[in-house]
Amino acid sequence: MKYFILSLSIMMMVGLIFCICLYQNQDHITFPQLNHPNKMQEHTKSANERKEPQPEPLQPVNNNKMSYTLQNNELNMTYNKGNDWVKVPIEKDLLFEGEYRGNKHELIEGSYILTENRAAFLYSEGANRESKRIVLKYSLDQGKTWKDGVVTESFPSMRFRKVDFLNDQFGYVIISGDRTMSQEYSRVFLTHDGGESWEATTDSGVTRLISDGGFIDETTGFLSFGTINPQKPDFYVTQDGGNTWSEAVMSIPEKYDRIFVQAELPVKEGDHLSVLVNQGPNGDYEGGEVKGKLISKDNGKTWDFSKEVQPNEAE
Numbered sequence: 001m002k003y004f005i006l007s008l009s010i011m012m013m014v015g016l017i018f019c020i021c022l023y024q025n026q027d028h029i030t031f032p033q034l035n036h037p038n039k040m041q042e043h044t045k046s047a048n049e050r051k052e053p054q055p056e057p058l059q060p061v062n063n064n065k066m067s068y069t070l071q072n073n074e075l076n077m078t079y080n081k082g083n084d085w086v087k088v089p090i091e092k093d094l095l096f097e098g099e100y101r102g103n104k105h106e107l108i109e110g111s112y113i114l115t116e117n118r119a120a121f122l123y124s125e126g127a128n129r130e131s132k133r134i135v136l137k138y139s140l141d142q143g144k145t146w147k148d149g150v151v152t153e154s155f156p157s158m159r160f161r162k163v164d165f166l167n168d169q170f171g172y173v174i175i176s177g178d179r180t181m182s183q184e185y186s187r188v189f190l191t192h193d194g195g196e197s198w199e200a201t202t203d204s205g206v207t208r209l210i211s212d213g214g215f216i217d218e219t220t221g222f223l224s225f226g227t228i229n230p231q232k233p234d235f236y237v238t239q240d241g242g243n244t245w246s247e248a249v250m251s252i253p254e255k256y257d258r259i260f261v262q263a264e265l266p267v268k269e270g271d272h273l274s275v276l277v278n279q280g281p282n283g284d285y286e287g288g289e290v291k292g293k294l295i296s297k298d299n300g301k302t303w304d305f306s307k308e309v310q311p312n313e314a315e
Contacts, residue, residue, distance in 0.1 A: 058085055061106050066114050070105060077119060079142055086143035094123040097132065098158035099179060110162035119143060120195065122151075122163045122173065129157050134175060136163060138195050149195040151175075156185060160210050166217065169194050174213045174223070182228050183207045188221065188242055201242025208234060214265045216273070220299055222248075222266060230261040230280045237300040250294060250303045252277070259285045260292035272297045276309060 060067035060082045068077040068088075075088040075095065095111070096104055113120040120138035134151040156177030165171035169192055176186035188201040201221075208225040215221035219241045225234040235248040252260055259279060266275040273296040279288055289311040294303040 058082060066116070068107065068114065070107070075121070077114060077143060079116070088119070088121060088137070088143065089146055090121060090123060090137055094125055095121065097124045098177065108161060113163060113165065118165060120163060122161055124155070124158055131155070132157060134158070134173070136173065136195055140194075147196065149191065149198060151189050151198045152200065155187070159184060160186065162213065164214060166215060170218050171195060172215050172221070173198065174210070176210045179209065182209055184209055186210045186223070188213070188223070190242060201238070202244060204236055204245040206234070206236060211262055212264055216266060216268060222263075222300060224263040226262060227281065229282065231258055232261055233263040233277055235263040239299055246301070248300055248303060250277070252292060252294070252305050256292055256305070259283065266296070266300060273300055274306070275303065
């Protein structure tokens with residue numbers, strides 16, 4: 001019996017030594033501990049992070065020193081060709097509210113100002129499509145601070161929109177809306193305090209679709225109507241800051257009848273004003289790009305034809 005127990009003990013010791021040797025020759029399996037990720041978990045996490053989409057690098061819409069981009073569904077502006085960017089605190093979709101059929105990759109022409117001294121963006125907001133609040137968001141310090149100037153508390157859904165400033169204090173906004181076929185409502189608003197407050201001018205009474213307009217000084221302004229198959233210029237002038245509007249008389253030779261049909265915004269030339277009249281959307285005279293130039297010596301009331309202007313001269 002004694003020998004049996006001794007033999008059993010020796011066999012157990014030999015088995016134990018064998019198991020220890022076998023264990024030491026195998027790779028250890030390390031189980032992950034809570035809150036302590038192992039290398040495999042870290043590798044998986046890093047791979048997942050790499051798969052997440054990164055924001056698209058911002059690129060200006062043009063090569064101008066001062067420009068903007070609408071990438072990543074927001075408006076950013078730059079003053080040094082894209083080296084640095086400033087986010088404009090406006091929802092991108094508000095910039096295109098109303099009747100607009102562009103691609104939304106660029107801002108609507110005329111709806112913004114971007115200069116060294118002023119950045120301004122015209123937009124509308126409000127849940128009621130028939131009555132929108134029209135606002136000009138602007139900055140005078142290249143985006144460090146922003147202000148909102150309420151142009152009007154209630155206006156139909158916008159179609160045409162244009163904003164500009166002639167100096168630090170005086171600016172204008174021209175907007176139209178509530179279009180039905182070839183008719184719409186349009187209005188001009190003026191500011192004399194840099195954009196903080198706005199007042200409407202007298203209604204011109206014209207319901208044709210507006211094509212252009214603006215002021216050349218604080219009292220003299222113009223509105224040009226007709227965008228769908230215009231037959232002749234439909235041009236209105238104010239010489240009292242928008243208190244009254246009257247139709248300007250434009251004398252165009254008969255040979256240009258139904259050719260030069262859409263007046264642009266006049267400019268000052270020495271002791272008179274000049275205006276270019278284009279061929280409208282369907283013009284085909286001399287390729288459709290030639291314009292007529294007219295001169296006014298009574299500050300815009302009457303206009304006399306001067307000459308044809310080639311495309312390179314009009315620029």
